[in-house]
Every structure is written in C-alpha cells, then in structure tokens.
Amino acid sequence: MTTTNTEPKAHSHGPGQIPVSKLDTHGSHDVNDFPVPHGREEEWRFTPMRRLKGLHDWSGSVDGTDEVTVDAPEGVTVEQVGRDDERLGTAGLPADRVIAQAYSSFERATVVTVPRSLVADKAIRIDRKALGGTAFEQLVIDVQPMAEATVIISNTGTGVRSGSLDVHVGEGARLTLVSLQEWDDDAVEVSQHNALVAKDADFKSIVITLGGDLVRLSPRVSYTGRGGNAELYGLYFAGDGQHHEHRSLINHNLSNTRSRVDYKGALSGEGAHTVWIGDVIIGEGTEGTDSYENNRNLQLTDGTRVDSVPNLEIFTGEVQGAGHASASGRLDDIHLFYLRSRGIPAEEARRLIIRGYFLDIINRIDSPELREHVMEKVERKLAAHE
Amino acid sequence: MTKFEIRGLRADVLISEDERQEILKGVDLTINSGETHAIMGPNGSGKSTLAYAVAGHPRYEITEGEVLLDGENILDLEVDERARAGVFLAMQYPVEVPGVSMSNFLRSSVTAVRGEAPKLRQFSKELQGAMKGLAIDPSFAARGVNEGFSGGEKKRHEILQLEMLKPKVAILDETDSGLDVDALKVVSDGINRAQSDGGLGVMLITHYTRILNYVKPDFVHVFADGRIAESGGPELAEVLESEGYERFVKVGA
Numbered sequence: 001m002t003t004t005n006t007e008p009k010a011h012s013h014g015p016g017q018i019p020v021s022k023l024d025t026h027g028s029h030d031v032n033d034f035p036v037p038h039g040r041e042e043e044w045r046f047t048p049m050r051r052l053k054g055l056h057d058w059s060g061s062v063d064g065t066d067e068v069t070v071d072a073p074e075g076v077t078v079e080q081v082g083r084d085d086e087r088l089g090t091a092g093l094p095a096d097r098v099i100a101q102a103y104s105s106f107e108r109a110t111v112v113t114v115p116r117s118l119v120a121d122k123a124i125r126i127d128r129k130a131l132g133g134t135a136f137e138q139l140v141i142d143v144q145p146m147a148e149a150t151v152i153i154s155n156t157g158t159g160v161r162s163g164s165l166d167v168h169v170g171e172g173a174r175l176t177l178v179s180l181q182e183w184d185d186d187a188v189e190v191s192q193h194n195a196l197v198a199k200d201a202d203f204k205s206i207v208i209t210l211g212g213d214l215v216r217l218s219p220r221v222s223y224t225g226r227g228g229n230a231e232l233y234g235l236y237f238a239g240d241g242q243h244h245e246h247r248s249l250i251n252h253n254l255s256n257t258r259s260r261v262d263y264k265g266a267l268s269g270e271g272a273h274t275v276w277i278g279d280v281i282i283g284e285g286t287e288g289t290d291s292y293e294n295n296r297n298l299q300l301t302d303g304t305r306v307d308s309v310p311n312l313e314i315f316t317g318e319v320q321g322a323g324h325a326s327a328s329g330r331l332d333d334i335h336l337f338y339l340r341s342r343g344i345p346a347e348e349a350r351r352l353i354i355r356g357y358f359l360d361i362i363n364r365i366d367s368p369e370l371r372e373h374v375m376e377k378v379e380r381k382l383a384a385h386e
Numbered sequence: 387m388t389k390f391e392i393r394g395l396r397a398d399v400l401i402s403e404d405e406r407q408e409i410l411k412g413v414d415l416t417i418n419s420g421e422t423h424a425i426m427g428p429n430g431s432g433k434s435t436l437a438y439a440v441a442g443h444p445r446y447e448i449t450e451g452e453v454l455l456d457g458e459n460i461l462d463l464e465v466d467e468r469a470r471a472g473v474f475l476a477m478q479y480p481v482e483v484p485g486v487s488m489s490n491f492l493r494s495s496v497t498a499v500r501g502e503a504p505k506l507r508q509f510s511k512e513l514q515g516a517m518k519g520l521a522i523d524p525s526f527a528a529r530g531v532n533e534g535f536s537g538g539e540k541k542r543h544e545i546l547q548l549e550m551l552k553p554k555v556a557i558l559d560e561t562d563s564g565l566d567v568d569a570l571k572v573v574s575d576g577i578n579r580a581q582s583d584g585g586l587g588v589m590l591i592t593h594y595t596r597i598l599n600y601v602k603p604d605f606v607h608v609f610a611d612g613r614i615a616e617s618g619g620p621e622l623a624e625v626l627e628s629e630g631y632e633r634f635v636k637v638g639a
C-alpha cells in the first residue's frame with residue numbers, strides 16, 4: 001500500500017496565528033502527557049503493539065545490561081553521566097509514549113563531545129551488544145562549531161531497548177552518523193534520533209536496519225540556523241516475520257535549509273513488514289527551502305507487506321524545491337532476463353540486481369570495510385529465500 | 387561446425403494475465419556456422435518476437451515447434467542455459483539495469499559462459515581491447531549497465547558483449563538502427579570480427595540495406611505476418627528496398 005498526503009497549506013491569517021499541522025512536531029519529556037496507546041492512533045497504526053513487549057504501557061523493571069565498547073579518536077570525549085546532566089534530551093522532545101517512558105526511566109546516559117574545530121581523524125565507534133532484558137538509554141552527540149566527525153553506532157545482541165539519541169551539529173560543523181541495527185531475531189528496539197542542525201552545518205544520517213523482531217526508529221531533524229543541510233539515508237531488509245519501521249520528520253522551521261531523505265528497503269519471507277513514514281514540514285514564513293524525499297521497496301517474495309507514506313506540508317509560497325517519490329514492487333523480470341540472457345545464472349543475477357539497487361545508499365558510507373560488511377549481510381539475508 | 391535450426395515455431399505474446407496473441411505462426415529457418423542470414427520485414431511482423439522467443443523472454447510463450455542447436459532443443463533450457471549453450475541476442479532495445487556496473491556485469495557473464503573466472507588482469511586487458519575496437523570510452527566500464535546510454539551507445543555495448551562472449555549463434559535485432567554512419571562502420575567491423583574465425587552463425591534483423599554493405603548476407607529472408615514469406619540471395623534485399631513489402635503483406639493477410 002502506498003498513500004500520499006501532499007497538501008499545500010494556505011497561509012494563516014491574522015497576527016500570531018499559527019497554522020495547525022497534522023504532523024506533530026510537539027512532544028514531551030513526561031510520559032504522563034501521552035495516554036497509553038491502543039494501536040489505532042495515527043502514530044501507532046502500523047506498529048504491531050503486541051510485539052512491543054509491553055513498552056507502550058511499561059510497568060516492569062529495568063533489568064537489561066549491555067556490553068559496550070567505545071573507540072574514540074584523540075580529542076573526543078566520551079562521558080557516562082547521570083539523569084541530572086543538562087545536556088540530555090536537548091535536541092528534540094519525545095514524540096510518543098514509549099520514547100517519553102524511556103526518558104523517564106533511564107538511569108545512566110552517555111555524552112560524546114567533539115570539541116570546537118576538531119577534525120576527528122577516524123570514526124568514533126560505539127559497539128553495543130545487548131545481553132537481554134529491558135533497558136532505556138540516552139545518548140548525546142555534541143559536535144561543536146567547525147568540528148567534523150563520523151560516528152558509527154552498532155547495535156547487536158538481544159533484549160528490549162528504547163531511548164533517544166540527541167545530536168547537535170554546531171555552526172559550520174559536519175557529522176556523519178551511521179546507525180546499524182543488527183539485532184538478533186527476537187530483539188525489540190523503539191528509538192528516536194533527534195538532530196538540531198545549526199547554521200551552515202552538515203548532518204548526514206545513515207540508518208541500516210537488518211535485524212530484530214521489531215525495530216521502530218524515528219529520525220527527526222530541525223534547524224537552528226540558515227544554510228543547514230540534513231541528509232537521511234536508510235537501508236532496511238526485513239526477513240521472515242520482521243517488522244522494520246522508519247518514521248522520519250524534517251521540520252524546515254527556518255529559511256534556506258536543505259534536506260534529502262532516501263530510504264530503500266527489501267522484504268523477503270512470510271510476514272516481513274516494513275513501514276516508512278516520511279514527514280516534511282516547510283514552516284510558515286520560511287523561504288528558500290530545498291527538500292526531497294524518496295522511498296523504494298523491493299518485495300522479493302509473497303507474503304510481505306509494505307507501507308510507504310510521504311507527508312509533505314507546506315505553509316509558505318516561497319519554496320525553492322519540494323518533492324517526494326515512493327514506489328514499491330517486485331524485482332523487475334526484464335532486468336533479470338537481460339542478465340540471464342548473457343549466461344548469468346538466476347541467483348547471481350538476482351544478487352547483482354539487489355546489490356545495484358542498494359548501491360547508492362551503501363556508497364554513502366565512507367568506510368570500505370563497513371560497506372562490504374553491510375553488503376555481505378544483505379546477501380546473507382537474500383540467500384535465505386533462494 | 388554448428389547447425390542452428392528453427393522448426394515450425396509458433397509463439398504468443400503474453401499481453402496480460404488472461405490475454406495473449408499469437409505472433410509467430412510457424413517459422414522455419416536453418417543457420418549454419420559462418421552463415422549470415424538477413425531478416426527483413428514490415429513493422430509488427432514479429433521479428434523481435436522471434437528473437438525474444440528464442441532467447442526465452444518472459445513475455446512470450448512458445449506454443450509449438452523447436453529450436454535446435456546441434457540437435458539439442460534449447461527450448462528445454464532456462465534463459466541463462468541457452469546463453470551458455472552459445473545463443474546470443476543483441477536486443478533492439480537493450481535493458482538498463484541500474485547500479486550494476488558494466489564491468490561487473492561483463493565479468494559475471496564471461497565467467498558464466500566460459501565456465502571459469504578469467505584472471506582479473508587478463509580480463510581487464512581483453513575488455514579494454516574490445517572497447518577500444520568499438521570506439522567505446524573506457525569510462526563506460528564503471529557505469530551502470532546501459533544506464534543513461536544513448537541509443538547508439540547501447541547498440542555498441544551489445545556488440546561488445548557479442549565479442550566478449552563468443553557465442554555460436556547471434557541474433558542481432560536492428561543493431562544498425564539509431565547508428566550514425568561512423569558508428570555503423572564500427573559496429574559492422576565488430577560483427578565481422580566476431581565472425582572472422584568462421585564459426586559464428588548470424589541472424590541479422592534489419593530494415594535497411596545500408597548495414598548489408600558492411601556485413602554481407604549469404605541469405606535474405608522476408609518476414610511477414612509471423613513467418614518467413616520468401617527467401618533469396620543478397621539481391622532480394624535490393625528488391626525489397628526499392629519495392630517495399632506490399633506484396634508480402636497482402637499474401638500474409
């Protein structure tokens with residue numbers, strides 16, 4: 001299913017009146033501000049609530065532990081902090097009850113700081129292996145003005161995990177954030193990535209979701225200065241029974257800001273379900289916004305389900321460019337025919353085509369080793385249904 | 387010595403799930419190695435259908451007849467097996483496969499057809515040589531298969547594949563259309579090179595005698611209404627060019 005909501009909005013009239021967006025940029029740190037969802041709410045209607053392992057109506061204890069290794073280049077600081085640290089939760093408000101619950105319940109948090117003007121000479125790596133149980137977490141990445149860094153977060157293991165990642169990309173700074181969801185098949189993750197992009201800053205997010213029973217990840221971006229650029233790329237591959245849900249929101253709240261969203265997925269096997277919600281708001285009174293979003297899905301077998309919903313809401317007449325595209329379908333049998341007509345066996349032809357399909361996303365990753373790692377994982381999932 | 391025989395071939399185009407239409411209505415043709423057979427005929431008469439049906443295109447279904455390569459019915463083989471057996475089709479409209487680089491694609495196909503992976507160094511040399519022979523810029527090797535290629539560039543790459551894969555029989559479907567004079571010469575030279583060891587049989591589908599000045603046919607066949615309506619020597623091409631197909635269309639209708 002593909003539904004599209006594209007509604008140019010009329011300017012509001014009268015001073016002080018703010019247009020009401022259907023897209024919710026509001027939120028709260030307080031879990032009690034959100035009623036317990038039952039699953040029919042707009043923001044929950046695609047999520048299989050029963051598989052959330054109780055996250056939406058939490059009453060259990062926090063019993064999960066992780067094995068974390070951090071590798072940071074010189075000059076970058078990584079701190080473990082307590083609940084009262086003022087830097088936590090500052091890039092965006094939790095947008096749903098689960099994320100607010102995680103904010104209310106976490107015990108320890110991590111703050112990564114790339115100081116002003118530091119150009120990190122290698123990637124900051126955070127490898128987290130979850131060792132079962134339930135845990136809530138908060139992570140802050142603060143890239144200060146004129147600094148440059150790449151952060152690679154790898155999530156493996158099993159358990160139920162939820163929390164926020166708050167990203168500050170300071171004035172003129174550049175950050176590439178790679179987030180790998182390579183959970184075991186029974187893990188559950190619900191998380192929100194909030195990014196605040198400052199004047200002339202560059203933020204690139206690459207989300208790779210391959211594992212888990214249920215992964216629901218919401219990257220959200222807003223701007224604190226003109227000239228900010230945000231690029232959100234995603235690759236997901238849902239196998240048998242896996243639910244992969246990505247919900248992006250770009251809030252062009254200031255003039256002369258740019259965004260690109262490009263998510264590509266594949267589905268293979270009974271009950272594989274992917275959801276992509278791409279919300280873009282072009283704010284009242286802004287001008288010179290340049291925004292484009294794209295979602296593609298490849299359904300490799302029967303029994304899969306795709307939901308792909310771009311939402312574009314425009315509150316100004318002064319847009320430089322805004323568009324979206326969404327398409328889902330089968331592997332093109334004419335592509336297959338062409339490769340096979342040159343002697344290439346069917347499985348290899350499929351592999352070549354799917355490699356090609358994901359290539360432009362994978363090529364966004366700088367590290368050749370990581371690119372190869374992701375490609376290998378994709379091919380392994382592919383092989384499951386040959 | 388190879389013998390390629392099409393016998394009593396009938397085929398339908400599959401239009402939708404429950405709609406089909408017979409296009410090939412009994413095609414008989416024998417091509418021996420080293421021979422070049424030109425096939426000429428009006429638009430819509432089924433020439434491409436013949437080419438695609440032999441190659442195993444999923445939108446066509448053969449309902450009757452056989453296609454023998456040295457006595458083996460290749461219709462029993464999968465698409466890729468037919469290619470590995472030595473049948474090659476240069477398509478009228480080559481397919482764009484985004485993200486798959488031309489060099490990866492060619493290495494995979496050469497490996498599959500030859501049955502072993504060529505040494506990387508040797509393969510690169512061979513590919514560069516073949517590209518040069520067809521006046522293809524080396525930068526094309528890194529581009530996606532036919533991705534954004536012009537019509538003429540696509541045709542050159544079809545012949546590049548012909549030269550790299552060295553099949554026993556090649557069906558060239560309007561390889562000459564869309565080529566400028568220089569390109570026509572370059573592509574014709576490529577076809578002649580592929581045939582130079584005398585083994586390759588060629589079925590050359592065309593609308594124009596222009597290419598036949600470079601690639602000399604041994605036989606010319608008129609294709610009309612899903613079958614071969616008349617066969618002759620090279621002189622038949624001249625007759626067709628001056629008189630058109632009118633006489634055959636009437637007979638066929």
Ligand SMILES: Nc1ncnc2c1ncn2[C@@H]1O[C@H](COP(=O)(O)OP(=O)(O)OP(=O)(O)O)[C@@H](O)[C@H]1O
Binds near residue numbers: 409435
């Ligand atoms: N999907 C389709 N639906 C309906 N008719 C089709 C379909 N595909 C092919 N045909 C018909 O099959 C007939 C034969 O087509 P074919 O492409 O084989 O002709 P051709 O001889 O190669 O023509 P040309 O010289 O123009 O290349 C045409 O009448 C064409 O319209």
Ligand SMILES: [Mg+2]
Binds near residue numbers: 435559560
């Ligand atoms: Mg044709």
